Amino acid sequence: MEAAKRTVVNARRLRKEMTPPEVRLWGVLRRRAMSDLRFRRQHPIGPFILDFYCDSAKLAIEVDGDFHGIGDQPARDARREGWLAEHGVETLRIPAVEIRDNLDGVFSDILRAARERLGR
Numbered sequence: 259m260e261a262a263k264r265t266v267v268n269a270r271r272l273r274k275e276m277t278p279p280e281v282r283l284w285g286v287l288r289r290r291a292m293s294d295l296r297f298r299r300q301h302p303i304g305p306f307i308l309d310f311y312c313d314s315a316k317l318a319i320e321v322d323g324d325f326h327g328i329g330d331q332p333a334r335d336a337r338r339e340g341w342l343a344e345h346g347v348e349t350l351r352i353p354a355v356e357i358r359d360n361l362d363g364v365f366s367d368i369l370r371a372a373r374e375r376l377g378r
Contacts, residue, residue: 279354315372318349
């Protein structure tokens with residue numbers, strides 16, 4: 259199976275296997291996003307799958323669990339963010355604990371970042 263097709267297949271699988279913080283954030287993004295800000299979940303882009311993506315703002319939202327600070331994961335995240343930036347996509351990293359403890363604040367931060375990207 260070619261790499262692009264494998265990424266799409268993996269994205270479909272990940273939509274069914276979202277983590278509890280991802281499910282919680284997705285519920286808010288689906289219900290509360292403004293009409294010009296549509297978010298996709300587990301969106302394939304290049305060799306990566308983004309937790310959430312707003313195409314109009316070129317904004318990736320990544321939910322970071324504890325493992326993002328372990329081993330080679332920080333370096334892998336940095337390479338991923340670099341690749342996305344080269345393709346005009348900004349990454350907003352959100353700790354999973356913030357979604358649990360401050361969902362309204364997280365949503366406000368996401369909207370603010372998207373509006374800044376759109377020049378509003």
